[in-house]
Amino acid sequence: MEKQTIFQQFADRVTGILSEDDFVVGLAAGGSWIGGKLDEYSDIDFVLVTKEVIGKNKEKMMGYARQFGRLLNAFTGEHVGEPRLLICLYDDPLLHVDIKFVTVEEFRQRVEDPVLLLDKGGVLQEVIASTTAHFPQPEYQWIEDRFWIWVHYTLLKVGRGEYFEVLESLGYMRNVVLGPLLHIRNGNEPRRMRKVEMLCKAEEVEMLKGTLAGYDKDELLAGLRQVVRMYRELRASLYPEEVELHRESEERVMKYFDSIS
Known part of the structure; x- marks a missing residue:
């Protein structure tokens, strides 16, 4: 599908940029990316794992987001209780991209097992193998x-x-x-x-x-x-x-x- 190619091209560009960044441990994709469920109406859900805390620091989060493409606008996810999340709109192509910034320790607490796009030293795969994802259940x-x-x-x-x-x-x-x-x-x-x-x-x-x-x-x-x-x-x-x-x-x-x- 052409749209999947657009998603993959964007992810490949981001992965290439982050592979040269010593501060970055890895990059994962969740949501519709898991199981190849992307369609033309999908967004991209990235989890960007860093050696030290970036989440909640909007300027540092924005600094990364600007590297990935033509960023039109972005805001942080306090409205969904997640200030570590940066919700982005890119152009050329027009894409909605969510980027969650976490450390390796924070990556252990996750709602799903994402697809690993970049995993320096196999650190993220080790975390996935040794811990269990848990989606919050209503009480x-x-x-x-x-x-x-x-x-x-x-x-x-x-x-x-x-x-x-x-x-x-x-x-x-x-x-x-x-x-x-x-x-x-x-x-x-x-x-x-x-x-x-x-x-x-x-x-x-x-x-x-x-x-x-x-x-x-x-x-x-x-x-x-x-x-x-x-x-x-x-x-x-x-x-x-x-x-x-x-x-x-x-x-x-x-x-x-x-x-x-």
Whole structure:
């Protein structure tokens, strides 16, 4: 595929530059690069491993990013809780590239086993062989402790007429609750709503469509009811007995739901 060639050409250029840098231990590629899943809509996820800490130092991170190509713009990833991440947009060709700057010790804590593009002295391969990647899993009790309060709060916004806030709440609950739980039930990593259309069952995707709504009270309430319906069904199929269900909160909130409707 032509796009894969573009990705490979960019990676080859970056690898060539870093191979001459004594401060760099290696370079890895994660995400869609793993298993050759790149398509024309993919971005590149790099992990750049250095001998000493660079992550959180934006100027040093930017210094590396500027070497790799025609950098249009970049910003750090505090919004996703990762200040070591530099999110870049390159031109010629137009590419979205994420670069995470870590040390060898930090590389041990990873969510996946990336493809090694540069590994000086086999250091990164040794780390992968001796440690295990772990993708963070949602805590069922954490979700249950919050879900019914979220539903009630969303209903308050419906009652007040803050419909844009309600739309945001529906999206949040899809991302934090429904998407991860659906992925888990389908044996996937719980990457929120990422690729649910490709990785989850067609009937589940149809159910998710029911959580979408326009700027209309009845649509918003119907969307929220579908969120509740899906959560109850997913909870029943996934949660172990030790998860404490907040039945009283659920009952009171759903009675309020009926009154708002």
